[in-house]
Amino acid sequence: MTTEHPANSLDDVVHQRVRLGIMTVAHQARQVEFGFLRTTLQLTAGNLGQHLTVLEKAGLIRIEKGYEGKRPRTWVALTPAGEAALRDEIAQLKQLIQQVEQAEEGTVTR
């Protein structure tokens, strides 16, 4: 019986450096403001906005807009689906690393 290679299980929406970064920050922060994400990930506002749209359309994040005083603020939080997707992504990445290491060990033994 063959098992599916973990690379095939990776979600294209999540498995992208910036979007994975957004989700990682949102997971740890519980909710994160647009400006913090932009500074931390060193992105332009437009670029970050595009990635957020992709994640929101996929139902992985929730975006809340509001004001603090006169300043507009945009807060981002992971949805339960987003939390699950991030957990899956990490598990798949770890599995990939394990498979690569096992393959390398097999090559050395042979």
Add this chain to the structure above:
Amino acid sequence: MADESVPQPASPQELLATMRDLTRRVRAAQRGTWFPLLVFATITLLAIPVYRYAPYLDVFGTCRSRPDQKVCPTPSPTELGYWTVALLLAYTAIAAFYIRQSRRRGVGTPIRPYVVVGVVLAILMTAVSIWLTFHPVLPPPADPFSADPAQLEAGPAGWLINGLASPLAVIGLALLVLAWVERHWALLAYTVVYLAIGMVQGNHVIRSSSPWFFLPYLLVPAAVLLLGAAAFAAFRPRTEARA
């Protein structure tokens, strides 16, 4: 398209390393360790005039009097009232500080478990202290006017129960939760040292007739807390200080 603007990483190892680095940076931005330590140092110092000048209110009716002498075998209910109120106000101030910092820095705060545990421990401290008033660890002497409490030994269980009734121990136990929610190894090490100092100090009875005999019990932990607040403020990561 959004995907085209950023280079893709070469390996899963790099992705996981980036995630770890981001997590570390978010945690640094969420920390505000110096503030709780400063608040606790302040309320410990403010306890000094309460201990020295606040009257002993015999609300539990434990004092025994004779014409020339009055003996009150339990700690002052005024002091207990001070610590209960001071601790609850301290946790309110700490929660407000972390929420304000969270809004300013743009990251959520994980402070809720710390504040909840702190408030629960403060209430538990009050309850245990009142319970100890009526169920003392050491049997009350037949003649309260002749007994020297310094010569009695409470034993390990007694010290444990007395520790739960001690505001300074309660502060330390809650700091362990703060170290956990902030994933802060330096704070964990600091808290262990703080609790160890408290334990050593708690095992030494000061025999003195001075009305200021209690000063070391408050000044030593206050100094440790102040030093901790200064150290954590001075050595916080640049990202934390700037945010």
